Amino acid sequence: xxxxxxxxxxxxxxxxxxxxxxxxxxxxxxxxxxxxxxxxxxxxxxxxxxxxxxxxxxxxxxxxxxxxxxxxxxxxxxxxxxxxxxxxxxxxxxxxxxxxxxxxxxxxxxxxxxxxxxxxxxxxxxxxxxxxxxxxxxxxxxxxxxxxxxxxxxxxxxxxxxxxxxxxxxxxxxxxxxxxxxxxxxxxxxxxxxxxxxxxxxxxxxxxxxxxxxxxxxxxxxxxxxxxxxxxxxxxxxxxxxxxxxxxxxxxxxxxxxxxxxxxxxxxxxxxxxxxxxxxxxxxxxxxxxxxxxxxxxxxxxxxxxxxxxxxxxxxxxxxxxxxxxxxxxxxxxxxxxxxxxxxxxxx
Amino acid sequence: xxxxxxxxxxxxxxxxxxxxxxxxxxxxxxxxxxxxxxxxxxxxxxxxxxxxxxxxxxxxxxxxxxxxxxxxxxxxxxxxxxxxxxxxxxxxxxxxxxxxxxxxxxxxxxxxxxxxxxxxxxxxxxxxxxxxxxxxxxxxxxxxxxxxxxxxxxxxxxxxxxxxxxxxxxxxxxxxxxxxxxxxxxxxxxxxxxxxxxxxxxxxxxxxxxxxxxxxxxxxxxxxxxxxxxxxxxxxxxxxxxxxxxxxxxxxxxxxxxxxxxxxxxxxxxxxxxxxxxxxxxxxxxxxxxxxxxxxxxxxxxxxxxxxxxxxxxxxxxxxxxxxxxxxxxxxxxxxxxxxxxxxxxxxxxxxxxxxxxxxxxxxxxxxxxxxxxxxxxxxxxxxxxxxxxxxxxxxxxxxxxxxxxxxxxxxxxxxxxxxxxxxxxxxxxxxxxxxxxxxxxxxxxxxxxxxxxxxxxxxxxxxxxxxxxxxxxxxxxxxxxxxxxxxxxxxxxxxxxxxxxxxxxxxxxxxxxxxxxxxxxxxxxxxxxxxxxxxxxxxxxxxxx
Numbered sequence: 097x098x099x100x101x102x103x104x105x106x107x108x109x110x111x112x113x114x115x116x117x118x119x120x121x122x123x124x125x126x127x128x129x130x131x132x133x134x135x136x137x138x139x140x141x142x143x144x145x146x147x148x149x150x151x152x153x154x155x156x157x158x159x160x161x162x163x164x165x166x167x168x169x170x171x172x173x174x175x176x177x178x179x180x181x182x183x184x185x186x187x188x189x190x191x192x193x194x195x196x197x198x199x200x201x202x203x204x205x206x207x208x209x210x211x212x213x214x215x216x217x218x219x220x221x222x223x224x225x226x227x228x229x230x231x232x233x234x235x236x237x238x239x240x241x242x243x244x245x246x247x248x249x250x251x252x253x254x255x256x257x258x259x260x261x262x263x264x265x266x267x268x269x270x271x272x273x274x275x276x277x278x279x280x281x282x283x284x285x286x287x288x289x290x291x292x293x294x295x296x297x298x299x300x301x302x303x304x305x306x307x308x309x310x311x312x313x314x315x316x317x318x319x320x321x322x323x324x325x326x327x328x329x330x331x332x333x334x335x336x337x338x339x340x341x342x343x344x345x346x347x348x349x350x351x352x353x354x355x356x357x358x359x360x361x362x363x364x365x366x367x368x369x370x371x372x373x374x375x376x377x378x379x380x381x382x383x384x385x386x387x388x389x390x391x392x393x394x395x396x397x398x399x400x401x402x403x404x405x406x407x408x409x410x411x412x413x414x415x416x417x418x419x420x421x422x423x424x425x426x427x428x429x430x431x432x433x434x435x436x437x438x439x440x441x442x443x444x
Numbered sequence: 445x446x447x448x449x450x451x452x453x454x455x456x457x458x459x460x461x462x463x464x465x466x467x468x469x470x471x472x473x474x475x476x477x478x479x480x481x482x483x484x485x486x487x488x489x490x491x492x493x494x495x496x497x498x499x500x501x502x503x504x505x506x507x508x509x510x511x512x513x514x515x516x517x518x519x520x521x522x523x524x525x526x527x528x529x530x531x532x533x534x535x536x537x538x539x540x541x542x543x544x545x546x547x548x549x550x551x552x553x554x555x556x557x558x559x560x561x562x563x564x565x566x567x568x569x570x571x572x573x574x575x576x577x578x579x580x581x582x583x584x585x586x587x588x589x590x591x592x593x594x595x596x597x598x599x600x601x602x603x604x605x606x607x608x609x610x611x612x613x614x615x616x617x618x619x620x621x622x623x624x625x626x627x628x629x630x631x632x633x634x635x636x637x638x639x640x641x642x643x644x645x646x647x648x649x650x651x652x653x654x655x656x657x658x659x660x661x662x663x664x665x666x667x668x669x670x671x672x673x674x675x676x677x678x679x680x681x682x683x684x685x686x687x688x689x690x691x692x693x694x695x696x697x698x699x700x701x702x703x704x705x706x707x708x709x710x711x712x713x714x715x716x717x718x719x720x721x722x723x724x725x726x727x728x729x730x731x732x733x734x735x736x737x738x739x740x741x742x743x744x745x746x747x748x749x750x751x752x753x754x755x756x757x758x759x760x761x762x763x764x765x766x767x768x769x770x771x772x773x774x775x776x777x778x779x780x781x782x783x784x785x786x787x788x789x790x791x792x793x794x795x796x797x798x799x800x801x802x803x804x805x806x807x808x809x810x811x812x813x814x815x816x817x818x819x820x821x822x823x824x825x826x827x828x829x830x831x832x833x834x835x836x837x838x839x840x841x842x843x844x845x846x847x848x849x850x851x852x853x854x855x856x857x858x859x860x861x862x863x864x865x866x867x868x869x870x871x872x873x874x875x876x877x878x879x880x881x882x883x884x885x886x887x888x889x890x891x892x893x894x895x896x897x898x899x900x901x902x903x904x905x906x907x908x909x910x911x912x913x914x915x916x917x918x919x920x921x922x923x924x925x926x927x928x929x930x931x932x933x934x935x936x937x938x939x940x941x942x943x944x945x946x947x948x949x950x951x952x953x954x955x956x957x958x959x960x961x962x963x964x965x966x967x968x969x970x971x972x973x974x975x976x977x978x979x980x981x982x983x984x985x986x987x988x989x990x
Contacts, residue, residue, distance in 0.1 A: 111903040113892025115823040126819045133817050137810040144777065144806050151784045152791075152799060155720070159790035161947055166788050170989045171726035175782070176775070180729075183774040187767045190817065194763050197819040202756050269753075274595060275587050275686065277751055277826060281892040285822020288752045290687055291589060292680030295753035308904075312826045312894040313751075314583050316590060317510050320897035420510050 111308060115281045119307070120299040122284035125200040132193055136186060201285065205264060205298055215262035218251055222267050224276030224289035224311065227318035227421055228382050228395040234268075236338065243342040244370065246382030248390045249326045250341075252334035254300045262300065263331065269295040274316060280309035280326050288313055304328045306391075317420030323396025337389070340444070344373025345385045348442050356439030359432045368423070371443065381423065387443045394418055404437045411436060469553035470961055471542050474560050476857060478535025479850070481564050482528045483928065489523035490924055492516045497881075497917040500910045503902035513898035514581035519570075521584030522604065525700065526611055527567040529842060533707040534559075534618045536849050537646040539857060541622065543952035544640045546631025546970065548963050551624035552617075559617035566611025573603035580604040583896060585697060588678030588689035591667050602671060605664045612661045619653035622646050631951065633970040637731065638990070640950045640973060641724060642849075644731055645710030648738045652699050652706070655742060660696035663689065690752065694745035702741045704838060706734065708845030709776055712798050715848045716780050718948045719795035720787030723986065726779045727973065733772035740769050750821045759818045766816035773809055777802070792946070793867035797848035800875050804840025811836060811886065828909075829889025835882045847874075847927070854931065855945045859957040860938030866930040873923035881916030884909035949974035 118124040157163075199208070206212050216237035223230040231249055233241040255261035269278055271289040279286035283299040301307075311322035329337060348354065360366070361375055368381035376384075382395075390400055397418050398406040412433060414423040428436065456464075465473060496516050499508040508516065538556065542549055550556045573579045580600040582590035591601045626647045630639060639647075667689075669675035676684040717724045724730065747766045750759055780802060789795065811833040815821050824830060847870075854862050888909040893900065900906055944953040953976055955964050972978055972986035 111901075111905070113904060115890050115892065123823075126823050129817060130814070130820050130823070133814050133820055137813055141806065141810055144781070145803060147781050147785075148799070148802055151781065152789065155784065155787055155789045156791060157788040159721075159788070159792070159947075163788070165721050166786060168723045168986075168989075169725060169782075169786065170723055171729065171779075176726050176729045176779075179778040180771060180775055183771045187771060190767060190813070191760075191764050194817050194819065195760055197817075198756055198759055198763075201819045201822065202759065274590050277894075279826075279892075279894065281823060285819065286751045286825060287822075290680075290752060292685055293687055293753065309892060310894060310897075314514075314587070314590075314826075314896040316595060317514060317581070319514075320510065320899050 113281045113309060118282055119303045120283040120301040121205075122201045122297075122299055123282055125197050126285055129193060129197040133190070136190065140186075211259040212262065212264060214259040215254075215264055216252075216260075217264045217266055219266045219268070220249065220251075222249070222269050222278060222289070224269070224271045224273075224278075224315070224322075225380075226273050226316050227311075227322040227418070229322070229324065230272070230382065233338075233342075241338070241342060243372070244383040245341055245386065247323075247325065247392065247395055249324075250334060250337050251326060251328055252331045253304045253328050254302055256300065256302055261331075264298055264300040266298045267296065269297065275313045276311045276315050276322065277313035278309075278324065279312035280307050280324055282307050283309075283326060286312045301328055304330055310396075318395075318418055321395055321397045321418050321421075323392070325392065325396060327391075340389065341386055345371045345443050347373075350442070352435070353439050353442045356435030356437070356442075359428075359435040360439050363426060363428070363432075363436070365426075365436070384440060384443060387440050389444060394421075402441070404441045407440060408433060408437045467557075469549075469557045471538050471550045471553065471556060472857070472959065472961075474556050475535045475537070475539030477560050478531045478538060478563070481560075481567070482532035482535060483931075485523050485527040485567060486532075487924065487928070489520050489528060490921065492520040492523070494917055494921060496520070497914040499898060500900075501914040502911075503900050503907055505899060508898065510898045511578070511581065514583075514896070515579040517896055518580045518583055518586075518604075522570060522580070522608075523567070524838070525584060525704070526608060527563075527570075529704045529838065530615055531563055532846055533649070533704065533842075534563075534615070536711070536846070536853070537622060537642075537649075537707060538618070540849075540853060540952060541643050541646050542625060542629070543856075543955065543959060543963055544643050544950050545626060545629065545634060546951045546964065546967050547625060547629040548967075550621050551629055552621050555617050556621050559614040559621065561614075562617070563611045563614030566607045566609075566614060568607075569610055570604055570607030572607075573600040576600065576603070585693055586667075586689075587693075588667075588684075588686040589680065591671070591689075592679050593671050594679075596671075602668065605667045605671075609661055609664045609668075612657050612664075615653055616657050616661075619650035619657070622650040623654070626650075631967055631970050637728070638970065638973050641713035641727065641730065642707070642710035645706045645713070645734055648734050649703050649706045652703050652738050652742070656696045656699035656703065659692055663692035663696070666692075687752065690749050691746065694748045698745040698748065699741055701834075701837065702737060704842045705845075706737065708801070708842045708849075709734065711845045711849035711852070712780060712801055713776075714948075714950070715794045715798040715852050716783050718852075718946050719790045719792060719798070720784045721790065721947075722783055722787040723974065723977075724779070725782040726775075727990075729775055730779050733775040736772040737769060740765060740772070744769065747816055747818075747821070748825075750818045751825050763816055763818040763821075767813065770809065770813055770816075777806060777809075792851075793862065793864055793871065794848045794852035794946070796868065796871045797844050797851060800871060801841065801844035801848060804836060804844060804875075804878070808833060808836035808840050824889060826895055827889035828885045828893045828895055831895050832882045832885035832889060835885070839878055839882070844874075847871075850931075852946065853952070854934070855938075855941030856952055856957050856959070858935055858938070859941050860934050860936075861941050861945060862930050862934045862938060866926050870923045870926040870930065873926070874920055877916050877919030877921075877923060879916070880919060881913050884912040884916075888913075944976070949976040951975055 118127045218236050219234040221232040229247050231245050233243050251265045252263040254263035269289045271291045276289040277286045287295050287297040307326045309324040366376035366378055368378040370376055370378050370383045372385040393400050394410050413425045414421055499505050576599050578598050578600050666677040670677050676682040678684050678686050678689045680686050744766045746762045888906050893906045941957045972990055974986045978985040
């Protein structure tokens with residue numbers, strides 16, 4: 097288990113969240129700045145600790161008043177000026193680099209990089225809820241999308257060398273209740289979601305795969321389980337996902353599933369959850385239209401095992417899995433529970 | 445001659461002792477009361493920290509429920525800042541400042557007593573929330589709207605706000621008292637630029653308290669109005685602004701950090717010269733650096749808010765201003781090192797803690813530079829890196845300095861020496877345990893671990909760093925117990941101290957240990973910053989060089 101610091105920081109497993117392993121321009125710019133800052137502070141550290149340790153070794157002396165006192169030095173103006181000026185110079189250099197990085201990270205990329213006009217950007221509004229993420233897909237290129245999904249953000253991979261194949265992702269960040277913060281360390285630094293404010297952030301990556309993170313601003317009881325998953329898909333796969341996701345929920349002919357759907361629609365599930373194409377229009381909880389398209393359940397807390405076992409556990413008693421979460425146990429009968437699980441398991 | 449040979453006097457009844465300590469207006473007794481209160485709260489908040497560390501030792505642990513964990517970190521932070529950090533520094537100031545400047549008491553002795561009792565009751569008020577079934581669980585900076593009735597349904601948020609309002613009154617009275625005492629009651633000959641360095645930092649800490657505390661009190665009243673009177677200051681759904689709370693809180697919260705560290709700087713600037721046997725190098729620059737820190741640090745608060753989506757201009761202003769603080773802080777560091785350089789370093793317990801302070805506070809300062817670099821902060825903010833950073837500043841800085849001060853002045857306060865052997869064990873356990881606890885937190889943060897999570901998944905590479913941190917906590921814990929044991933047992937078992945056991949040079953060492961209620965039989969006249977040096981070296985007094 098024990099690995100050296102260096103190995104741990106460079107670990108490139110699927111669950112890598114290291115800020116030193118960036119795959120998107122904002123995270124890369126920050127990474128560069130961080131290397132410079134670490135080098136400067138590391139240098140200062142070595143010099144000052146060195147002087148301290150040298151003094152401790154060289155000037156240590158058991159106290160004996162009869163030996164007399166060392167020469168008293170009251171100060172020196174030139175020395176004071178020197179060690180005021182040196183840090184001031186370092187601060188000045190740092191400030192210049194910070195200005196540049198700030199522009200790269202927080203500047204509007206469409207203004208700073210004219211070639212992005214040829215790209216096909218994905219625009220998504222992310223809304224933080226106590227303890228899950230709502231994603232409203234606004235547009236992809238010139239195409240309006242306007243559909244909802246939850247907890248797992250899918251974005252296309254970008255080819256950063258060819259302007260027309262670039263796929264930057266622009267997020268608009270809002271909150272439905274308290275403060276949250278969107279943090280997927282390998283894609284970008286964090287940006288808060290604050291009630292009554294609208295924030296923005298962006299990222300763009302050529303590396304496909306799943307990038308994880310989690311809410312970084314304390315938001316109440318289940319802050320720890322407000323997990324983020326960003327799936328960067330190859331372009332064709334992303335468009336396929338998009339086509340599936342924007343459609344209404346699948347209608348099944350299977351009698352058991354239809355029965356389960358009736359149970360679902362008759363219960364109070366629909367007060368909070370939405371399934372597009374049915375009478376379930378709830379907006380308090382996550383959208384379930386294509387629940388089986390997701391790798392996880394319960395805001396990332398459970399694997400979506402496809403056999404419905406975790407889904408069943410979750411619906412049966414959410415409070416043991418995510419204590420304090422806003423979904424109560426409804427005390428469904430075993431057959432109703434089977435039906436609901438069967439129905440939700442059909443929502444590909 | 446020793447104390448043991450003196451004839452025993454009949455002990456006064458315990459009611460008389462109780463009355464003496466509760467009704468006292470003597471600055472020394474009030475100072476000790478502050479310190480005792482802080483040590484008790486230190487142990488309580490330490491236990492809260494250990495409970496959290498135990499929960500985080502393995503992924504998906506179920507030792508604490510999320511509700512309890514969230515209450516623990518809220519109470520730990522609130523307690524450490526408001527009921528340990530500030531009162532222990534105010535307590536040391538209370539005891540030392542009048543002695544150091546040659547005064548018989550604080551300027552307003554009864555206000556002083558009020559300040560202590562109000563601070564204590566404020567602390568108890570916050571803790572009473574446990575009796576209502578639930579302590580506050582919104583973090584020590586209590587971001588709105590988590591404090592609104594919608595999200596904090598029980599009375600815990602009311603206890604929290606009222607407790608801090610009440611104790612805030614105590615803090616402000618202490619600050620008023622310090623300013624009046626230091627400006628108005630110095631011994632003859634002690635010009636403002638000749639006051640001992642600790643008193644100088646207490647003066648500027650008080651100024652900062654007066655600037656920073658009232659905004660917090662106002663903001664807390666707004667919380668109470670929101671909750672009890674249906675106001676909507678922080679409720680975005682009805683036109684308020686949760687964002688406003690962040691500005692109001694950090695306008696207090698950042699200066700608070702300097703309120704907690706400046707007196708520490710002062711204690712270090714007393715201890716290092718005495719135990720290096722040299723005069724403080726560059727007093728004037730140190731004094732000016734203190735003022736610079738106070739003024740600059742009033743304008744850096746929003747560096748806690750880089751991720752809220754401020755404009756680039758604001759981000760850069762707050763980053764630049766925050767970096768500026770490092771210049772006067774650096775000046776202090778260099779002057780301390782220059783004081784040690786060429787001296788005769790006597791590594792008694794106060795000096796050990798002072799050297800611990802120098803080596804650790806430096807790191808806290810450097811990680812502070814990383815956090816001030818705004819874009820870097822977009823990654824580090826609200827991660828475990830920040831938790832590591834501010835503990836490095838508040839333990840490596842404030843607490844090590846406080847221990848240096850407590851070990852330095854304990855003989856003056858009690859007339860007895862602390863056990864050096866226990867003090868050494870305490871120091872090394874704390875030094876090692878501290879690094880093992882808070883070092884790994886920086887790494888966990890850079891690996892993406894956010895703060896304030898009650899649990900985490902196993903596959904994120906955070907386990908080992910959390911395990912180390914917990915082990916470090918277990919190493920630290922006995923260190924605090926040793927300290928409590930040492931200060932209690934040495935009251936009886938300690939070697940008699942005499943007036944001036946460290947051969948120190950400021951006025952508090954000119955009177956007896958413990959000092960009489962009136963402090964000095966005759967108020968001395970001073971000519972320099974080191975009056976006892978002048979007495980001992982009449983051929984080469986300090987005033988020639990100042």
